[in-house]
Amino acid sequence: MSIFSSSRARRVYGTVAAVGASALILAGCSGGTTPSESSAPSADREDLTLSIGTVLPQTGALSYLGPPEEAGVGLATAEINEAAKGITVEVQYGDSGDPDNKAYETTVPKLLGSDVSALIGAASSGVTKLFLDQAVSAGVITFSPANTSPDFTTWDDDNLYWRTAPSDLLQGEVLGNLIAEDGNQALGIIYLNDAYGTGLEKVVNETFTASGGEVVASESYNAGDTNFSAQVSTILAANPDAIAVIGFEETSTIVPSFVNSGFDSSKFYFVDGNISQWGDDMPVSIEGSKGTQPGPVLADDFQERLKAQWLEQGDGNELVDFNYAAESYDATVLLALASLAANSTDPADIASKLQEVSGGSGDGEKCDSFADCADIILGGGTADYDGYSGGIGFDDAGDPTEASIGIFQYGADNTHTRVN
Known part of the structure; x- marks a missing residue:
């Protein structure tokens, strides 16, 4: 082709x-x-x-x-x-x-x-x-x-x-602080094992920890993976208050795995790679979940x-x-x-x-x-x-030496709007 x-x-x-x-x-x-x-x-x-x-x-x-x-x-x-x-x-x-x-x-x-x-x-x-x-x-x-x-x-x-x-040093810092300021004390992270995922995971982890929170589990997966049960089990066993998902389109498989195991669907945090207007492409509700995206209000x-x-x-x-x-x-x-x-x-x-x-x-x-x-x-x-x-x-x-990072929240239709 x-x-x-x-x-x-x-x-x-x-x-x-x-x-x-x-x-x-x-x-x-x-x-x-x-x-x-x-x-x-x-x-x-x-x-x-x-x-x-x-x-x-x-x-x-x-x-x-x-x-x-x-x-x-x-x-x-x-x-x-x-x-x-x-x-x-x-x-x-x-x-x-x-x-x-x-x-x-x-x-x-x-x-x-x-x-x-x-x-x-x-x-x-x-x-x-x-x-x-x-x-x-x-x-x-x-x-x-x-x-x-x-x-x-x-x-x-x-x-x-x-x-x-x-x-990502900027976005990761904003996301880590956002999760902490929302009152979460125990964070689980699942992230793509590539340059993008590992870089963001590192900064989110460090920022959240510096805020007084604890990253109770951080699990990676590889590009092309379709089964995330091992990572999901490990993270849920650590009893997190919130879960940061750092990845791409596979997010629509990862999130339902957590929700179907009983995790609160409003407590996910996303990044620019997966802060999509999911709509019906996300099989479960993620109403209330948040994410970050570089860029100003358009x-x-x-x-x-x-x-x-x-x-x-x-x-x-x-x-x-x-x-x-x-x-x-x-x-x-x-x-x-x-x-x-x-x-x-x-x-x-x-x-x-x-x-x-x-x-x-x-x-x-x-x-x-x-x-x-x-x-x-x-x-x-x-x-x-x-x-x-x-x-x-x-x-x-x-x-660029000037940048803005927006914060978005999902509604009942699994699409997001900018909240800050």
Whole structure:
């Protein structure tokens, strides 16, 4: 089967930290890398065509993240191209899959062979780790809207890895504090044994323990597992007040195993990998359970534009999840702004400007849309873009220094709403 689905296998030319249980806002400042020459004046410019490839999950354990992420890329592309500021973005949509189906093994070489300047993806930290060195060797930017593993902060990436999602060090701290502040004293944890799961488990465990609670049991499982009875039995035997589930789509099997054994279905805590709008896909009620998700409150008009974009470019289904849509939109805008600032589509040139246009270095002028930021750059100034995912302000490692973590709670229909 082709890695490019029929509805997406096309180039798209757009037309038209002290932390509590409340949302976390982390702002930081950092020394910047020495920026390259200042933006070229308009008279010295030629129109640019920036080619981007996505490595986002159309299949696999995180496939529910694919639609909002691809919609974010598509909407940004449409609005950048409509602005007509001397740069046209072209996108090839590809499937990352997951470590089991390995769709990235076909997608990444195909995109690299198409001379893209940047890959947007993957969503899964574990998947990105499997192709990042290949992209770095090819001299191509990898820009993830959803990678949260702390390991990327110190990755040897030649300045070619960037992300708009905050490290799990932040989300894990918020979740651990949330569980404690809800009055729980004994916590059980079940987590996926990969870079994502182990990283989050460590921080949640440490934070909850530091708050005075006790992690009475912490059990791992492996990708592809379908039977969790051993882990469930061990955790329930420790008599926890609450259970943190750190994983992906297998959550809809794990949670019923606990509930059917008598555990209170309102006492689960989820993370960004499984804070899905479960609805009927969750066989038991999880009303009252909570979870965390990086990202600010999304403006209603932005959500409506995303929905309209997905109806145009997607699979015919309505967009219901918005996880990492803003981060994907902002990744696309930042790449275009950095290309415009560098007056180049060479990946190294773009990378040299990403920190600057994000506000992480220099003394740029604040702007909150591609068009406004582009006007600043074309006028010879320095743009400081704040997007739908918030202020970004990349540090020297390509990590955002500003982030917010939202708290969500499930209702009777097994869908969640933001409560903080």
